[in-house]
Amino acid sequence: MVYCGKPSKGCHTCRQRKIRCDQQPDGCSQCAKSKRTCPGYRSQLDVMFRNESTRIEKKVKARAKVVRSTAPASESASPNSSETTSSPSTAVVPLIVSPPPNVDELATGYFTSNHCSHVFFGPNTGVFSARLADPWITDITPALLYCMKAVGLSGLARLHHDPRMLNRAWGQYSEAIRLTNQALASPTEALKDGTLLSVIILGVFESSNGRTRQSLDAWAAHINGAAALLSLRGRKQITTAVGRRMFFQVTSNMLINCIQKDIPFPKEVQALMQGMRDAQLARTNASDPLQPIWRLRELMVELANFRADVQKHRISDPHQIIARCIELDTAILSNMQAFPEDVAYTRIYTTEDPDVVLDGFYDIYPDFWMVQIFNTMRNFRILLHGMVRGTLLRGFSAKPPLFTSPEYTRQLQLSVDTLYSLQADVCASVPQQIGYASRAKRRGQQPPALHQPWRDFDQDLLPVRPIGTEYLPIIRSSGNNLLNWSLFLVGNMDITTDKTRAWVIDRLEEIGSMMGMHHGTVLAKFVRELRDEKERARR
Template identity: 25%
Template sequence: MVFYGAISKGCERCRKRKIRCDQRKPSCFKCEKLGTQCPGYRKLDQIVFRDETKRITRKIHQSEQSFSTLTPDTLPNYSRLPASSELTFGSTSFEWSLPPLDIYYPLSHSVDELGANFFFAKYTSNEAPFSGEYYDWLIQSYYSDCRVLRTAIEAVGMAGIANVSHTPHILSKSKIQYCKALNAMKRALDDPIDAISDTTFMAVILLGQFETVNFETWDRYEYWAAHVHGAMVLLELRGKEQFTRQRGGLLFVLIRSQILIACLHQHVCVPPALVRMTYSFQTSAIRREWQHRNFASPGSICGISFRIVNLMAAVKNGNVTDSVVIREIALQLDSDLMAWKAVVSQNWRYYTIDTSEATSGVEYFEGKRHVYPNLWVVEIWNSWRTLRILVNQIILQNEARTDGGNITAPSIIHQLSTDICISASSLKNTPRIVSLIRPLYAVALQEFNTSSLRCFAAEQLRWIGAEMGIRQASLLADTVFESILESTRNSAFRPRNLAIPLIPFF
């Protein structure tokens, strides 16, 4: 079955009159207003997808030799670039050598454009700070001759379509496009100017996103990490000059969280190169402008996140073993997070209101919703909440056994988790819902949370997977439900850690 794009979901009468239909059931408002019986709605799955088996069979035969060489055997290798050894994440050396992908063969060229449309509709948004010049640049770059970025956008979008519509042949096409993007990336890296360009850097980020969208099993993690490592190499090569431009600062923000997650998962400290680049960014005119426009906070929550990552690495590697020392450091980190909140701008404040019932398909947790000034602020608050959850986990894991148990940390975790779930309604049906994946996963894995709270978080992950075409979210939802089930059977069961790939927002 072939996907033929979006069509009208309205009733027959509204379609003939070419007017907007509110699709209310059992009768739409327009028909109800006319006092006529609403003819009802079409079964879209019978219209959007058409059986073109014969045509595809012919296409496969024609394309077999053309695409037989499109395998990931020959991939971009960053070892040729003059990067510092400080960029290595732990003992594993990440190079661009991915395993063979299961490739079927492509459909017609129009699917490429469908993939791009899906990408821009589902994974981008023309809202601050990723609006204006940045948003226009991304679209213009797609329509330009920049092959590496164009093919990467199409690969990600087609993978998303395949996941939403459950169409293996489109998924096959996305993998072929992914291979094309890898080959184009190799050519871009051969040119010293193209290698450090914004379009090449963005394409590297997108290759990582392809892995998260197509996150079929936990084995895919290392392939995502390989792209993140490549981005870290390019980040240092791009130097301070990237922070003289608004776009350069935004691309840096996109990849920084990815690098931190890679460090967290591999139990290594933040690379010195990232620390240097962050200092350059924090002292740049771009960030001062962002602070003036209320895009950046007076204090740096990023610096606190670096310290959290370093502490967790030191504990995991046995460099710090004294539970009293660990707990004191964690308490200080929690205090610093609260201090950040205390000085945050009034323009970033939010408030909570009661909501009687769900509307427009949006479910409100505990009948409440937050009102934020914009979606960017929602993401920042959820990052802050997730960091505090991590810190309070460390506090609980290292509490003195003679204290009779810590009652503060569990209540803090529960309240932070509740706020994350309430915030979900603010992001629902927007591209920025993908920023909730890791916060929701953190909530769902907390054994101190109620089952209703954990299940709500898991259901939101499942919704993101189904509606946004992100397999990672679906896999995490399954992992969470398995965790909840196993924890009821075995008190010693411990689920996977929180170090999962984050999908950047473009």
């Protein structure tokens, strides 16, 4: 397939007349003015790529024919000669070689290889990914194609240190936004899987390439846009495997965004989540191994709404705040115990690489889905015990003190100990996620120039995990958003030591530079500013 440049989007009549076509959905106005029926518009994907195999084959055969007709006549070999004369019937047939891929084809290939998780795109699109894929037979919309090229080009730009390719990626991103907005304006296009996936990938691009604080808002805007699409798509989206996977991915990002900003989770999306769970339980006769995951998401919704109520002073009584935090923490601990035993991680102790391995140990998880689940639960508990600690300290310093019972002193110590333990577990999960495990195995050898997302997870395990592949994130690298947030939470804690905070800053910067998730660099700046502020306060 050969990229043919940006094709004209006008109708057939306007293209023949070589006039501007306004491409109205019901027929262009030029045809309407001429009182003729508009013939409609051709598929952009059909003309964007052209199959050149036949033309190249004819060209090679023609060149071979010219070579044969102009070659000198062969002389007869002597009996003592080891050479023989080729006859026409034994002539060598020229090898037909496909043309090399252009930069856009390389970009889509890079995207599907490094960002897609067990999914492929239709039999006629030429874009496939994953040995074990969902049966998703669909066309790639123009907006989706530009989104894929934008993310792929940005990855190739980092790989080859090519700023021109990065500029091209931003150009593709701008066009992707335009086409996505155009799709969102159509009642039919807005409901397509490709449109929702486009919005998800736009968020991935922003988290990968955004280098300013405003890029965090841009990422949140894409998440909010995806949330609006979930409401528009309704319950029908949870009837397909790919629909459920995208729903899971978008709502996961929504939960992070709501908890970060202390805003309530949208009720209409919460209702869809409940409907999705009910449908799953109906299929599995209430023996669903995903029960702990469903419960985790329900608890995250409760946490988001609780924090929003505290932020808006709808809940202000300190005793009530502490009691609710302990209640939610007890629920999450119970849910953690409900996960199967074989999803546990393995702790590795080492004295090597103290700059990467904090305090001499790190953990190995069976797959990238489980490390996200464990860190989600840890983040959940960090927020709760942080709220408990802050509320107790304010209550102890009040005049008169709000808390005088010894149980509150014990709770303060318990919360502080828990925060340190959770902090250590989050930090121990990082080396595997940034590719350290494979580097450790190849010690003494040259490490790869670029760490791809989730390099160190055994993909062959995924289909047989108790949680299954159906609920894996459809865009694998989006898990780095959770990794960034987890590290930011650790670095932003009041109890964090200078050593740990410096380590967090280094890891966030490494995620930004080596893994190409530049939101890590932005969050590193936040943590560095907090460190500098604390240093000034100590002087």
